[in-house]
Amino acid sequence: MSDRLAQTEVTIRENRLKSIIYYSGKASELAKAEGTEKFVCKERSYSQCSDCAQMTASTITYFVRDAAVVVHSPMGCFANTPLNDTQFRNSAIERGEQPDKVRVICSNISEKDTVYGGTNKLREAINEAKKRFNPSAIFVHSSCATGIVGDDIEGVALDMQEEIGIPIIPVYCEGFKSKIWSSGFDAAYHGILKNLVKEQPEKNKKLVNVFNFLGSDTFTPLLGKLGLKPNYLVPLASVDRISRMPEAACSAHICETLGTYVSSVLESDFGVPKVKSPAPFGISWTDNWLREVAKYTGTEDKVEEVIESEHRRIAPELERLREKLSGKKIYVFAGDAYAHNVGSVVSDLGMEIVGITTLHHDMQDDTEGTENTLEALVKKTGEIENFSVCNKQPYQVLKILEKLRPDVMIVRHMNMTILGGKLGIPSLLEGETNISAGYDGIITTGKRLLALIETKGILKTLSEYNEFPYTKWWREEEDPFYFEKGAKQ
Numbered sequence: 001m002s003d004r005l006a007q008t009e010v011t012i013r014e015n016r017l018k019s020i021i022y023y024s025g026k027a028s029e030l031a032k033a034e035g036t037e038k039f040v041c042k043e044r045s046y047s048q049c050s051d052c053a054q055m056t057a058s059t060i061t062y063f064v065r066d067a068a069v070v071v072h073s074p075m076g077c078f079a080n081t082p083l084n085d086t087q088f089r090n091s092a093i094e095r096g097e098q099p100d101k102v103r104v105i106c107s108n109i110s111e112k113d114t115v116y117g118g119t120n121k122l123r124e125a126i127n128e129a130k131k132r133f134n135p136s137a138i139f140v141h142s143s144c145a146t147g148i149v150g151d152d153i154e155g156v157a158l159d160m161q162e163e164i165g166i167p168i169i170p171v172y173c174e175g176f177k178s179k180i181w182s183s184g185f186d187a188a189y190h191g192i193l194k195n196l197v198k199e200q201p202e203k204n205k206k207l208v209n210v211f212n213f214l215g216s217d218t219f220t221p222l223l224g225k226l227g228l229k230p231n232y233l234v235p236l237a238s239v240d241r242i243s244r245m246p247e248a249a250c251s252a253h254i255c256e257t258l259g260t261y262v263s264s265v266l267e268s269d270f271g272v273p274k275v276k277s278p279a280p281f282g283i284s285w286t287d288n289w290l291r292e293v294a295k296y297t298g299t300e301d302k303v304e305e306v307i308e309s310e311h312r313r314i315a316p317e318l319e320r321l322r323e324k325l326s327g328k329k330i331y332v333f334a335g336d337a338y339a340h341n342v343g344s345v346v347s348d349l350g351m352e353i354v355g356i357t358t359l360h361h362d363m364q365d366d367t368e369g370t371e372n373t374l375e376a377l378v379k380k381t382g383e384i385e386n387f388s389v390c391n392k393q394p395y396q397v398l399k400i401l402e403k404l405r406p407d408v409m410i411v412r413h414m415n416m417t418i419l420g421g422k423l424g425i426p427s428l429l430e431g432e433t434n435i436s437a438g439y440d441g442i443i444t445t446g447k448r449l450l451a452l453i454e455t456k457g458i459l460k461t462l463s464e465y466n467e468f469p470y471t472k473w474w475r476e477e478e479d480p481f482y483f484e485k486g487a488k489q
């Protein structure tokens, strides 16, 4: 086991990848600063809202088919669970698989437990999870309260897994620990890699790990052209399938932010090469991704023919979409690398990217040699003058939108879709990340955008009746990042 995996916890992103939560300027300037400390992660002097690493960890652990999760926290940290349950059912159906439900228990610690310790409640919750769900493994999420009082989750896990006979996996995802909630992805993967994943002497040359969220099955047709199969991880996979992930020929992902840590450890500790080209979004990125996958799977003899025939197949529809969308101004708001993916897709549709905002920005990758997706995007589209990093602050995004006034926007998160609607800007919610992957993903995105633009009239009318809760002073302030000027390090 490498030093990295031997650690109880993975180092948080701002320390490991020098990630930042604020930037405003040209995309090329930020891309050029890769690996440097030119920009650093500062405290925000005013934060309107935030997310939590526990929430990002739950997008991985909650959806393992035969596992249970114990959230060791007060009940408030558990509030998202009904939404997760709906997502689990719907996404399984969407992928053509058996619907499922989350198996989650909260230890529900009280004020008293934060004084005397909550490990007894944790033991009770683990026993209850075993009794209710009979799972193949139990994940234990930490939280701010249990992290601060220092409950020994690992000690309880080691002790109890002997007692109940299944792996118990600590996931250190306390919200207070990192300013970058994507650290929760790494925390979940660290627990999985350390406690579940096993060396696989036999390799399957036809299998490609695809780290993704819940999402539709768009990689089977794409990889199928080369006679390959996606191994979708981790949501909707079983504990057994997760433990065998090193048997794949290589590891890919739908977004560098999601897959950086897990694919890096799989490469260094388990010998599974990581696909280092940007994820397959947009024509040239899909071409290059397929070429690299072909290299690891021994299908290089077929790949150029596949690429050529796919270009021919989508050309008429792409041309039709370009005629309608060409020159339309678009703004993208999404997580770090996923926003770059979306930028790559919409540029193939002939649209003008007037601005991109990402939730954070990783200044480096976990694996040396991984292509910088922002640099690749600038190379493809030319300079993006209005590029910003903003961790989901509506008061700032409102000002960005008022300044840029795009014809349409694509956003990954619901609250920002509503913001666009209030301003009369048709907004596409990219809640399902697999849908725009591959060659078909470009066509699907184009069709969705065309349908969306039709809503412009009604949104404009609705926006005339909208009132924002901000003061006249803030509405008149020109700089969306006014508060960051006084940000302290």
Ligand code: SF4
Binding pocket: 051, 052, 053, 054, 055, 073, 076, 077, 078, 142, 143, 144, 145, 173, 174, 175, 176
């Ligand atoms: S872990 Fe911390 S930040 Fe996350 S929901 Fe609980 S209290 Fe909030």
